[in-house]
Amino acid sequence: MLRIYGMARSEFDGRYETWRPRVLPEDLSRLEATVHEALARRDESLRTDFRIRRPDGEVREVEFVGAFTYGPDGTALRGIGVNRDNTDACRMIRALRESQARDRAIFEQAAVGIVDADLDGRWIRANRRLAVMLGYDSAADLAGTSWLDLTHPSDRATGCEQLAALRAGQVDYHTGDKRFLRKDGTAIWVSATVSLIRTPDTGEPSSLTSVIIDATDRKKSEAALLEAEERLRFAQEAAGAGLWNLDIATGLATCSEGYCHLYGLDPASGGHHTIEDWLAQVHPADRPRARAEVEASLAKGNYACEYRIVRTDGTIRWLAARGKTYLDEASRPVRFTGLAVDVTALREAELRLRTAIEGTGFATWERIVAEGTALWSTNHFPLFGYPTDPGGRASYEMWWNCICPEDRAKVQAAVASRQDSERFDVVYRIRRVSDGAERWMQTMGYAIDDDAEGHPRRMIGITLDVTDREVARIRLHDLQNELLHVSRLADAGVMASGLVHEVAQPLMAATMAMQAARLTAHRAAALLPKDLHEGFEEACGLVGDQLARAVEILEGLRAFIIPHGTTRSPEALRPLVDDACTVAMVGFGRSGTAVRNAVPEELPNVLANAVQIRQVLFNLLRNAIQAMAEQGTALVEPTVTVTADLQDAMVRVAVADNGPGLAPEVAAQLFEPFVTTKPEGMGIGLSLCRSIVESHGGSICAEANPGGGVVFRFTLPVAPCDEVPLPEQHEDGTDGSG
Numbered sequence: 001m002l003r004i005y006g007m008a009r010s011e012f013d014g015r016y017e018t019w020r021p022r023v024l025p026e027d028l029s030r031l032e033a034t035v036h037e038a039l040a041r042r043d044e045s046l047r048t049d050f051r052i053r054r055p056d057g058e059v060r061e062v063e064f065v066g067a068f069t070y071g072p073d074g075t076a077l078r079g080i081g082v083n084r085d086n087t088d089a090c091r092m093i094r095a096l097r098e099s100q101a102r103d104r105a106i107f108e109q110a111a112v113g114i115v116d117a118d119l120d121g122r123w124i125r126a127n128r129r130l131a132v133m134l135g136y137d138s139a140a141d142l143a144g145t146s147w148l149d150l151t152h153p154s155d156r157a158t159g160c161e162q163l164a165a166l167r168a169g170q171v172d173y174h175t176g177d178k179r180f181l182r183k184d185g186t187a188i189w190v191s192a193t194v195s196l197i198r199t200p201d202t203g204e205p206s207s208l209t210s211v212i213i214d215a216t217d218r219k220k221s222e223a224a225l226l227e228a229e230e231r232l233r234f235a236q237e238a239a240g241a242g243l244w245n246l247d248i249a250t251g252l253a254t255c256s257e258g259y260c261h262l263y264g265l266d267p268a269s270g271g272h273h274t275i276e277d278w279l280a281q282v283h284p285a286d287r288p289r290a291r292a293e294v295e296a297s298l299a300k301g302n303y304a305c306e307y308r309i310v311r312t313d314g315t316i317r318w319l320a321a322r323g324k325t326y327l328d329e330a331s332r333p334v335r336f337t338g339l340a341v342d343v344t345a346l347r348e349a350e351l352r353l354r355t356a357i358e359g360t361g362f363a364t365w366e367r368i369v370a371e372g373t374a375l376w377s378t379n380h381f382p383l384f385g386y387p388t389d390p391g392g393r394a395s396y397e398m399w400w401n402c403i404c405p406e407d408r409a410k411v412q413a414a415v416a417s418r419q420d421s422e423r424f425d426v427v428y429r430i431r432r433v434s435d436g437a438e439r440w441m442q443t444m445g446y447a448i449d450d451d452a453e454g455h456p457r458r459m460i461g462i463t464l465d466v467t468d469r470e471v472a473r474i475r476l477h478d479l480q481n482e483l484l485h486v487s488r489l490a491d492a493g494v495m496a497s498g499l500v501h502e503v504a505q506p507l508m509a510a511t512m513a514m515q516a517a518r519l520t521a522h523r524a525a526a527l528l529p530k531d532l533h534e535g536f537e538e539a540c541g542l543v544g545d546q547l548a549r550a551v552e553i554l555e556g557l558r559a560f561i562i563p564h565g566t567t568r569s570p571e572a573l574r575p576l577v578d579d580a581c582t583v584a585m586v587g588f589g590r591s592g593t594a595v596r597n598a599v600p601e602e603l604p605n606v607l608a609n610a611v612q613i614r615q616v617l618f619n620l621l622r623n624a625i626q627a628m629a630e631q632g633t634a635l636v637e638p639t640v641t642v643t644a645d646l647q648d649a650m651v652r653v654a655v656a657d658n659g660p661g662l663a664p665e666v667a668a669q670l671f672e673p674f675v676t677t678k679p680e681g682m683g684i685g686l687s688l689c690r691s692i693v694e695s696h697g698g699s700i701c702a703e704a705n706p707g708g709g710v711v712f713r714f715t716l717p718v719a720p721c722d723e724v725p726l727p728e729q730h731e732d733g734t735d736g737s738g
Contacts, residue, residue, distance in 0.1 A: 006054035113212035121147035152179035283308035385434030570719035580617035
């Protein structure tokens with residue numbers, strides 16, 4: 001007892017008060033209460049434990065077993081017992097409990113599924129993680145479940161074999177992937193390690209324990225990786241790409257089978273093993289550049305190069321190679337890898353395209369927006385008057401500075417308004433740098449790489465010189481305006497002439513009536529007072545004077561509106577017809593009407609005023625086109641044909657259509673003023689044509705076309721050889737100059 005408490009015999013006097021301080025205060029009150037309760041109940045025995053502190057400060061676990069005797073009246077008389085040092089046993093129990101607690105915590109809180117099973121595969125216990133993995137509400141739902149019942153049918157045969165090997169003790173564990181069935185029937189991939197538990201004394205198999213990890217994401221990743229590898233393999237085969245990997249430290253390379261095919265090598269050879277092996281097959285003309293690009297890649301990291309190779313069969317092919325140099329922690333190059341593809345067909349297509357573009361006169365360009373740089377084809381530079389750069393290097397400013405300032409806003413708006421994948425097309429003027437000449441250009445292009453905000457990073461397109469086309473368009477516009485102006489003036493003249501004719505008749509009638517009234521008044525002068533007769537004579541004289549003045553004004557107007565002094569000169573008829581055909585078709589481009597100029601080029605020139613004859617042709621062509629357009633659907637193609645032949649000293653021109661023709665009542669007065677078949681017409685066009693033709697000494701008529709429609713014929717005099725332009729002669733023989 002003294003050894004348990006660490007005391008010498010001399011330190012203990014046998015008194016309770018001497019022993020009492022040795023017990024830890026937190027255990028003393030519990031111990032004394034336990035003893036008092038036992039005595040109060042008259043218990044004959046007592047077993048309890050408490051802790052003591054020895055003189056050296058060590059705390060020990062003590063177990064107390066005692067017995068009590070009582071007097072007849074129940075008074076406790078005596079107690080006897082033993083103390084046993086239970087420190088080591090308590091420590092072992094606590095360690096066991098802590099181990100069990102840790103085991104339970106690990107089992108329940110593990111991030112993987114854990115299950116204990118018997119040798120038949122029935123689950124004894126499972127943790128919460130496994131229940132969640134399999135879609136169950138709690139781990140208790142899995143107790144008693146058979147291992148094979150939860151295994152996917154496709155994996156059960158393999159599972160039975162593995163379970164039998166474990167149960168027989170042939171293997172201690174098995175690890176592998178399998179599929180479990182969740183509570184809802186869906187399959188889940190897991191990675192399971194099943195271990196055999198043996199009894200410590202005999203070593204016989206007693207149970208199974210397994211750690212289960214959800215492998216669904218890994219399986220998906222593996223499947224995606226396999227799919228990506230398959231796509232990469234397919235892409236390499238489809239593109240004819242070859243891969244290489246160079247270990248820079250050893251200088252040795254490994255090459256793919258596709259790489260060997262590119263160079264015409266036997267795949268069993270492994271391709272090129274060193275850079276020098278590779279360079280030996282590079283075309284001699286490209287070898288220095290190819291070597292320099294590889295050496296530069298070791299410094300800058302990225303590699304891009306196009307070069308020719310000489311295959312083992314002697315053929316020359318173009319390859320495009322892309323690669324990258326990988327560095328270690330000390331920024332030293334350790335690996336150089338990349339791929340090469342055969343771009344011979346692309347090179348040949350580019351050459352054919354370049355040849356075709358140069359043949360059509362198109363000039364190509366490419367613009368890198370962020371850098372402000374551009375690449376121009378060789379025929380692009382002369383368009384803007386710049387010396388040709390062999391490498392095609394240019395800039396956006398070179399193009400922009402040539403654009404005429406008044407057209408820059410239009411060009412900028414056209415480029416800015418284009419939508420994704422849509423072409424922009426703009427026509428503008430430039431001033432050529434070399435000679436300052438003004439030229440018309442048309443530029444079309446696409447943005448092929450937009451950033452997140454829709455701004456283009458890269459643009460490509462073509463430019464062509466459309467100066468001739470634009471000049472012709474402007475000339476056509478001016479010619480049309482000129483003809484329309486002449487038409488308006490001529491229409492106004494014919495209208496005025498008609499008004500003069502119509503108003504002159506009532507004025508003449510009024511004059512004659514006034515003369516009759518004066519004659520009557522003169523005869524009746526004797527019957528009238530003198531002052532009345534004189535007033536009447538004075539009034540009649542005044543009215544007669546005013547009527548005469550009105551007639552003089554009308555005659556002056558007639559003389560003004562009748563063409564006098566119009567200059568005529570020798571004119572080729574066919575170009576005049578071309579001009580009139582072009583203007584007459586304005587607005588009727590989609591009508592389906594065909595206008596043909598069949599005037600022989602060998603006809604002699606006519607002596608005419610070009611503007612007036614264009615007006616005649618314009619009116620006749622326009623009337624025919626409008627008539628056939630209003631006719632609607634026809635069985636034959638609407639056609640207007642202009643022909644001409646030589647008849648004595650006159651050229652006879654015919655304008656024939658296959659339209660609806662003319663009604664007999666209209667044909668009889670076709671060339672009279674104000675006669676028209678159009679609801680909006682004024683009826684002065686054909687009247688003007690007759691006036692112009694007759695003023696040239698010719699005639700005009702209309703007749704039915706045998707094939708359907710109408711034929712208008714008019715004649716013009718043949719111009720004498722080397723004729724000097726002469727003014728038109730008046731009927732009185734004067735030229736109108738005076």
